[in-house]
Amino acid sequence: MSRTSHAAISARCMVCGQDFRRDQCQPVALIRPSMALYLRERHPDSFSPEASICRPCLGAARQSHLLAQLARERGDLSALEAEASRTAAAHTAIAAHLDETFQSSQTPAQRLADAVATVGGSWPFVIGFGAVLFGWILLNSALLGRDAFDPYPYILLNLVLSCLAAIQAPIIMMSQNRRSVRDRMEADEDFKVNLKAELEVAALHEKIDHLLYVQWERMVEIQQTQLDLLDELSQRRR
Numbered sequence: 001m002s003r004t005s006h007a008a009i010s011a012r013c014m015v016c017g018q019d020f021r022r023d024q025c026q027p028v029a030l031i032r033p034s035m036a037l038y039l040r041e042r043h044p045d046s047f048s049p050e051a052s053i054c055r056p057c058l059g060a061a062r063q064s065h066l067l068a069q070l071a072r073e074r075g076d077l078s079a080l081e082a083e084a085s086r087t088a089a090a091h092t093a094i095a096a097h098l099d100e101t102f103q104s105s106q107t108p109a110q111r112l113a114d115a116v117a118t119v120g121g122s123w124p125f126v127i128g129f130g131a132v133l134f135g136w137i138l139l140n141s142a143l144l145g146r147d148a149f150d151p152y153p154y155i156l157l158n159l160v161l162s163c164l165a166a167i168q169a170p171i172i173m174m175s176q177n178r179r180s181v182r183d184r185m186e187a188d189e190d191f192k193v194n195l196k197a198e199l200e201v202a203a204l205h206e207k208i209d210h211l212l213y214v215q216w217e218r219m220v221e222i223q224q225t226q227l228d229l230l231d232e233l234s235q236r237r238r
Helices: 003-009 033-042 055-104 108-120 123-143 155-237
Strands: 010-012 019-021 025-027 052-054
Touching: 025 055, 033 055, 052 055, 055 155, 108 123, 108 155, 123 155
Parallel strands: none
Antiparallel strands: 010 019, 025 052
């Protein structure tokens, strides 16, 4: 047999480089596009549209392609879980930064106003102030008698209470204004967090839909690869 006729009935495998009969090889042009792309990535030097691959190498390539697809599926799920974890961590950091920023921006006068408002709005202050009033009245009405320094109608006590109210009211209002500012800041941060959460949930829905679509395509490819392997095994048994 001449060299020309031998070349006409034989083909060289692009993977192992050995010569086979043409009925023992598969042209690359007849292989599915995803499998052809995988062979092109694995063997860029010997790949060409006119190349051929022997059946043993094609079966091994299909098996490795199937394993690579399964590994890629696991990698996509792991990346999705990692992104969800980063999102949750970002949410917990926002409220902590707001509290630290608000506390660090306080001046001594503002801290004093908050302390006065806290003490003035507590039960110990109410009980203590009531005890002082009761003692003042008892002292000037019963104990001191004619020597009382503030007899009824307790003009000095009224003056002290008026001065205390005149001083305490603006301080409490300053503290309430600061609390209102903090409430507005907290509402703004809550709005930002909720908006960010809505956007991320929408993005996650899109990614899940895309992932399901990609998984469906890959499952079809995996099924086709399995069918090709079964067809290859059935042809070998014949």
